[in-house]
Amino acid sequence: MNRPRNAASALSLLLLLASAIYAQPPMPTDSWPTYNGDFSGRRFSPLAKINATNIKSLTLSWAWRLNASGGSSSNIRSTPLMMDGVIYLSTEDNAFAVDARTGREIWHYVWASSGGRHNGNKGMAMFGNFLYFETGDCHLVSLGKDDGKLRWSKTICDLDQFYFASVAPVVVGNHVIAGVSGDDTDVGGYLESHDPETGELQWRFYTVPQKKGDAGSETWPNEDMSSHGGGMTWVPITYDPDLKLIYVTTGNPQPVIAYANRKGDNLYTCSLVALNADTGKMAWAFQTSPHDTHDWDSTQTAVLFDGEISGQPRKLVAQAARNGKFFVLDRVTGKAIVSTEFVKTNWSLGFDAKGQPIPDPAKNPSLAGTLVSPNSGGSTNWFPPTFSPATGLFYVNASRNYGEFYLYDATDNPQGWAGNSQGSWSENMLEALDYKTGKVKWSHKWEGGASYGLLSTAGNLIFTGAPGGSIEALNATTGDPLWHARLPSGVSNSPVTWELDGTQYLLVGGGDTLYAFAMLAK
């Protein structure tokens, strides 16, 4: 018996054990049908053909370079989808279908943009024969999956109010769930549900109270401030089909840095909110950064997994937030089980009875500058984390850093940002957290910034971009670096994997090129 086979059988045993404990269905292996591969946000693939033992044989199968107008249209930030051997990929204002076996382009769709911020489209959603993506000029666009032809487009936000759209929609049941972006001016955030066939609006959930008396309005000084209070929804939602709950994470309040005119917790900004998928009504909310004054959008993926807490099986949701805090909640009730830090920060005075952090007012931005850890980029950001049911670990690319926060407008009615964080020093690492305690099981230090999304697999592997421009694989149990390949433009999106004709592929975007690595040796 050779060693790889041993390792593979050990892994299958591990998986078997894992599947006995964890009731959640595994991600499909022959497709990648949503932004996160499934609804859970775990980004864990049960594939193990590529594993910690044989990974050194992973090799390039093909590379495909997109042809778009440059800038953010030529930078693959999005996670590709794959179904029936065809990859569907979006960049700003562009969508492509590419043959998954050969890397040959099948069709290319270009949206004629009327403007808006273009800071990196995050991907598409799929429903039957249809695709959906958002555009910088505030449209939700649906294409035919087979021909790339426009079916319809719907305006989902107001360009004149400096909204824009970039998030990957997610289809749950009969709903295309679409979020919005924008923090240049003071506008309110919301999440929309559209009919996948017609594009008609089904419901809209405002993340901030639109009028006095609405839930959360008691945490704002008045209706004008709350209805313009920010809370954008620019990272894809996750979904529990059994509970019929959507988990949406929300961005910073407005004004962003200045705060004189928004005393209070500013609900439901910087929050993890559970919504009924059919109605858009809120089931519960947990605020991960009450009264944020540091641009710490809590728009990090809410990762859903089933686990065991004090010997009891529990339905959980976990988030490593931009403010440096790590939370594990009961995803049925929203009650906190773990509230802790995944990197050392200096801005809070512990946690309240609900498990929400208590901000230290001394660390608010000031005219003469306030030294805060983390800086406005945060301890992590939009890039997806991963949870492996095989190791029971939550993985996140983390940063311990400092910025000096200045207030630029000391009036009682600041608008927009009215301040900023300047300068930075950082140390960066990939962390593996024990979900039961939030304790760091291992930490792999990077030699530079690591704003990269993650993928975990049953092959006991973590895939990530790495500083220096590589796609890298690490041992999921120990954090040891195992394999890398340097890409000319570095890694620009989050890696994904699937199996086609018995071969497991690893797909990663680097700038304008999609790379397909494969375990070709049988």
Place this chain on the structure above:
Amino acid sequence: MRRDHPAEPTHRIYCPKRFSVKRISGNRIRATLLAGIFLAAGALAQTPRPTAASGAQRTSGDSVGPYNKQIVDPVAADRGRHLYATECVECHGPTARGTDTAPNLVRSNVVMHDRTGSELGPFMKKGHPLQSKTSSAALTAEQLSDLSHFLKQRVDDALKRQPMGDHINIITGDAAAGKAYFEGAGKCTGCHSLTGNLAGIGSRFAEPVDLQQAILFPTGRGRGGRGPSTAPVMLTVTQPGGQPMKGELVFLDDFNGQLRDSAGKLHTFTRTPTTKVEKTDPLAEHHALLDRLTDKNVHDLVMYLETVK
């Protein structure tokens, strides 16, 4: 929430002080406000004026397509400022951000959607109180366009992520306490001397905030991307059974590294779990300082070092 709130006196920042319309007579208000608005405009003129489009294009290259936002015409906006002072300011306030009696125009959908009067025109036609008690429907197309440019300029102000106008004075600390920290707990004198490498430090930076950034983040990723020049990070690499190789860090990741030796020659090495890699960062003490510095320490240090001319 609208309260009078004294601007903090020590800061030379653009802080239009809020006022109570009830306390001052109409004529005086107009004169004061006109002056205030002009002052604000003068202060703003020190920094490049953003247009609506450039406001949205704050990060270069992140906006594409036929951008149909109104580009602010500063000459028209100046005319609009006069009109605003004559007809609007008493209710909507000197920055157009509203008062107890009238809404914030910077957030107004009429203003946001307007193109040189396209929305303001129909709005004013319906009748809206003006300070002169004349009919708002009588405003000419040119006046509406001017007003639109002025209000769009106010929206641009809200879009800015830099200080508006005058520079921020961040010197708020205590020089004696700064000196004590510099020579004591800060351990700064281990590497620095005010007659040696920090001679004239208080005159070296355009603004005190740049000095502050240099103290905190000397690698120069702060304001303007310029920091004081610093010595490079050094590497000592030892492969199993090999001789140590020393040089300036050029590149390092989990699998490879590169250093430049004292003769300027590049050396690339493979990094394995048995490769010993020692990094010497001359700024390690500065980075460690971040974990110890209080905000008072920072402000005191800036105050103290500013005195070293």
